[in-house]
Amino acid sequence: MxxxxxxxxxxxxxxxxxxxxxxxxxxxxxAESARYTEQDKKEYDFYTPDILKNIPRISTRYEFHYANISGPASLVHAIHFYDTSDASEINRYLKASGYKKQPTCIVEADCWQKQDPNEVITVGTFSDLHMVLVAVNEYSLPVEMESPQLRANAKGSSTPTQ
Structure with a gap:
């Protein structure tokens, strides 16, 4: 017993x-969202995609953010670099990693894409805040960075497509 x-x-x-x-x-x-640092090992390993784990640390002060957005569903993984507004090292890293800078962006930032049409990396520089934001956006549906007008112009057409 x-x-x-x-x-x-x-x-x-x-x-x-x-x-x-x-x-x-x-x-x-x-979770719908999270805010964490690299020292929060469990969250860092769980939420942070490899591209952000390997991105150059352009400032000693930075933090990570994660958001699970419903609507058209998307996941946003971001790193905020404070005390800097120079993103040139990040842009070189993205280019060396096979990403291509897109001619247009759906937000006020530089958008980068590789082969995956569901993934867009945005690099935003906020000079007034002295901050650089890098976000990996994973969409449930493919995102086209170019408008129909830009595609029509690229093909030599002078009339926009509907």
Missing amino acids: RNSFKVLSFIAIVAGASTLYAWSWLKMGF
Whole structure:
């Protein structure tokens, strides 16, 4: 009887510890947003895509952000660099990594894309805030950076397509 109590106690403790451990990962998986630093190891490993893990640190003061946006569903992974407004090193890194700067962008920033039409990297410079924002946007549907007007002009047509 005493041994069965010890076994049941041990099982209950292991189950409780496992549940607590799993809960923290489940909580991150269903989070709408997060703000963290590189020292927050669990969040950094879970939320941060490789492109941001390897991006040059252009300032000693930076932090990461994550947002799960519904609507047209998208995930946004970002790094904010403070005390700088020079993004040239980041632009060189993106180009060397195979990204191409797009002729237009859906926000006031430089947009970069590789082969994946669902991923857009935006690099925004905010001189008045002395900040550079790099965001990896993962869309559920492909995003076209060029408008129909730009595509028509590129093909030599002078009339916009509808």
